[in-house]
Amino acid sequence: MDTHTLLNVLAILVIGAALRAYFVSDRRQQGPLPPGPSRKWFSGNAYDLPRTEPWRTYASWARIYEGAGITGPIFSLRLFSKPVVILNSASAVLDLLDARSQQYSDRPTNYFAKELCGRKNTVFGLSSQHPRFRRYRRLMHEGLNPRATRSYACIVEDENRILLRGLRDRPGEFIKDVRRNAGGVILKVAYGWTVESNDDYFVRLVQHAFHLGREASLPGSWAVDTYPWLRFIPEWFPGAYFRRRAKFLAYALSLTDRIPFEWAQEQMAAGTNIESFTSRLLHPEDGHEVDADEADIVKWCSAALYIGGADTTVSAMTTFFLVMALHPDVQARAQAEVDAVIGTSRLLTIEDADASRLPYIAAVIKEILRWGTVVPLVRNAYCTILTEGLSHRVTQDDTYAGYFIPEGTTITPNIWAITHDPETYPNR
Numbered sequence: 141m142d143t144h145t146l147l148n149v150l151a152i153l154v155i156g157a158a159l160r161a162y163f164v165s166d167r168r169q170q171g172p173l174p175p176g177p178s179r180k181w182f183s184g185n186a187y188d189l190p191r192t193e194p195w196r197t198y199a200s201w202a203r204i205y206e207g208a209g210i211t212g213p214i215f216s217l218r219l220f221s222k223p224v225v226i227l228n229s230a231s232a233v234l235d236l237l238d239a240r241s242q243q244y245s246d247r248p249t250n251y252f253a254k255e256l257c258g259r260k261n262t263v264f265g266l267s268s269q270h271p272r273f274r275r276y277r278r279l280m281h282e283g284l285n286p287r288a289t290r291s292y293a294c295i296v297e298d299e300n301r302i303l304l305r306g307l308r309d310r311p312g313e314f315i316k317d318v319r320r321n322a323g324g325v326i327l328k329v330a331y332g333w334t335v336e337s338n339d340d341y342f343v344r345l346v347q348h349a350f351h352l353g354r355e356a357s358l359p360g361s362w363a364v365d366t367y368p369w370l371r372f373i374p375e376w377f378p379g380a381y382f383r384r385r386a387k388f389l390a391y392a393l394s395l396t397d398r399i400p401f402e403w404a405q406e407q408m409a410a411g412t413n414i415e416s417f418t419s420r421l422l423h424p425e426d427g428h429e430v431d432a433d434e435a436d437i438v439k440w441c442s443a444a445l446y447i448g449g450a451d452t453t454v455s456a457m458t459t460f461f462l463v464m465a466l467h468p469d470v471q472a473r474a475q476a477e478v479d480a481v482i483g484t485s486r487l488l489t490i491e492d493a494d495a496s497r498l499p500y501i502a503a504v505i506k507e508i509l510r511w512g513t514v515v516p517l518v519r520n521a522y523c524t525i526l527t528e529g530l531s532h533r534v535t536q537d538d539t540y541a542g543y544f545i546p547e548g549t550t551i552t553p554n555i556w557a558i559t560h561d562p563e564t565y566p567n568r
Contacts, residue, residue: 170537171544174216174225175205184218195516195556202228202557213557214540216549220366223549228557230564236540236551237532246533248550251371252362256386257393259356261436263444264530272437279441283329283417292329293490299324301487306338318457319343319450326449330442331404332414342400346450349396356389397443404442418442452514459512463504474504510565516556 190197202213213228237244245268254260263276306317316338323343324335364370375383407413421438464471477500495502532551
């Protein structure tokens with residue numbers, strides 16, 4: 141069969157699959173979907189998604205499409221044959237993701253990122269039905285519970301001193317120093333790695349992974365996410381660029397999980413390791429032998445700490461500097477509280493971080509996290525908008541406020557809309 145014939149056959153299969161998905165989904169429908177922008181017959185809203193600050197656009201769409209009697213502003217999109225529902229109010233999130241958590245706790249299937257790029261075992265994207273799911277949750281709790289986080293106090297305080305010296309000596313490079321601080325804390329906690337400079341290899345590694353992860357998970361970018369059978373096409377097939385690109389991304393993204401973990405294992409073998417989340421789990425207190433499967437679970441959990449603790453901290457700290465620059469009166473009042481409670485002869489410690497002793501400081505931190513939402517839309521582990529990471533998937537047909545939500549729908553909370561709801565948080 142020549143190339144021209146192969147392409148014709150492929151085109152027929154794609155069109156047939158699209159028609160089948162369209163009509164089957166239409167027959168299954170048990171009521172109207174939540175309202176939303178008009179859809180193109182084939183692509184739906186795949187090419188309507190805003191590329192910058194989508195959370196603001198979605199909040200405005202929610203106001204446009206909010207119907208009478210809806211418990212909370214929600215609307216729907218269709219990305220080719222895949223339905224997506226955006227939740228824009230706290231009431232809608234609580235009604236669906238909390239009260240109906242058994243139906244709404246699964247993760248969507250992203251064939252390109254998870255299957256072809258090798259990200260199916262990530263902590264943030266694993267299905268709630270997966271056998272590893274509970275083991276991941278247990279290990280992450282062990283590493284992040286209050287007792288565990290108190291043991292990280294010395295690491296945080298040491299890195300904070302380095303950050304303050306950097307801010308004093310290089311005020312114009314504060315973002316680099318903040319990124320180094322965030323990486324220094326989480327890399328020491330996760331692997332026992334000491335960050336020595338603003339150009340640290342492991343810090344750069346995770347930054348690179350964020351950029352590649354966006355590419356892998358951007359909605360509507362990869363036809364295989366809509367038509368999963370395309371993943372069986374071989375790399376050499378005409379038009380199979382996505383397979384070759386996935387192979388590259390799989391290798392590049394694996395470095396983030398593999399290299400720090402293998403370094404920690406080498407340090408443990410040599411007896412030169414610093415105690416860390418990884419070392420404690422690979423040498424458990426009960427003394428049992430960690431097999432290959434358990435070691436792989438530890439690898440993914442360590443990577444979750446590493447990835448989850450990197451850009452989120454940088455985002456919050458960058459917002460802090462912006463707010464303090466815009467509101468010097470708030471900065472002065474916060475400093476006055478620190479001086480009154482702690483004094484001027486020493487630095488704050490973890491033990492001082494008590495909201496009852498520093499209520500204004502606590503309020504400032506909460507307001508910064510609300511106003512400068514770290515994750516405006518629930519995203520995946522690589523901070524991609526409206527993707528299959530921390531979005532949810534409905535496991536069975538459901539109805540909400542008179543609207544039909546079919547099985548397999550992706551549910552995405554718009555956290556920015558929730559934390560900027562004028563009825564809950566009026567400007568004063």
